Amino acid sequence: MTIRIRRSELTPELLREHLHYDPLIGSFTWLLPHKNIKVGDRAGHLSKGEQGGYIFIGLFKTVYGAHRLAWLYVYGKWPEGVIDHYDRDRANNRIANLRDATRIVNARNLAGAYATSTSKVLGVYWSKRERRWYASISVGPKRKYLGSFKSIADARAAREVAERIYYPEKPLPSEIR
Numbered sequence: 001m002t003i004r005i006r007r008s009e010l011t012p013e014l015l016r017e018h019l020h021y022d023p024l025i026g027s028f029t030w031l032l033p034h035k036n037i038k039v040g041d042r043a044g045h046l047s048k049g050e051q052g053g054y055i056f057i058g059l060f061k062t063v064y065g066a067h068r069l070a071w072l073y074v075y076g077k078w079p080e081g082v083i084d085h086y087d088r089d090r091a092n093n094r095i096a097n098l099r100d101a102t103r104i105v106n107a108r109n110l111a112g113a114y115a116t117s118t119s120k121v122l123g124v125y126w127s128k129r130e131r132r133w134y135a136s137i138s139v140g141p142k143r144k145y146l147g148s149f150k151s152i153a154d155a156r157a158a159r160e161v162a163e164r165i166y167y168p169e170k171p172l173p174s175e176i177r
Contacts, residue, residue: 010059010060010062010064010072012072012073012076012077015059015069015072015073016073017031017032018030018031018032018059019031019043019057019059019069019073021069021070021073021074023070023074023094023095023096024094025094026070026092026093026094026095026097027042027043027044027066027093028042028043028044028057028066028069028070029041029042029043030042030043043057043066044056044057044066045057046091052090053089053090053091054066054067054090054091055067055090055091055093057069065083066093067083067085067090067093067098068083070083070093070095070098071083071095071098071100074095079100080100081100081101081102081103081105081106082100082101082102082103082106083098083099083100083101084098084099084100084101084105084106085097085098086098086099105167121152121155121156121159122159123135123136123137123138123146123159123162124152124155124156124159126152127148130148132148132149132150133148133149133150133151133152133154133155134146134147134148134149134155135147135149135155135156135158135159135162136159137159137162137163137166139166144162144166146158146159146162
């Protein structure tokens with residue numbers, strides 16, 4: 001008979017009895033056999049659809065995000081917010097790639113500019129009329145103008161400086177592991 005455990009009832013100790021987590025690889029393996037599972041088998045499945053790209057693990061008739069289980073396994077407590085993947089790869093659950101973040105901070109870790117962007121850099125765009133690059137950043141509900149520049153490199157640099165000031169928790173592209 002399999003018991004059902006609510007998410008809030010899963011403890012780090014109970015998790016460690018059933019699964020082993022490798023923080024350098026970011027994967028879980030089974031420590032105990034189950035129906036069609038052998039000891040040492042990799043745990044979890046890659047999701048598709050709206051939640052696509054995340055790895056989910058079924059344990060005690062409850063499905064958990066592997067990134068949240070990794071946090072519980074390493075730090076001994078559930079994350080307070082959402083788990084953000086620094087490199088934006090939802091399947092990369094190495095502990096060094098994860099951080100406990102608010103939803104707002106997580107949303108700032110976007111993949112970048114829209115595909116139709118002239119610069120392909122978030123917050124940097126080309127003005128045909130002025131024949132210059134412009135940089136801006138959203139701070140709360142307002143957009144802050146950062147200046148116009150002759151080169152895209154200068155506009156990108158201005159944007160990165162502003163991100164460091166206004167979004168200190170967001171990793172810059174050069175810092176993503």
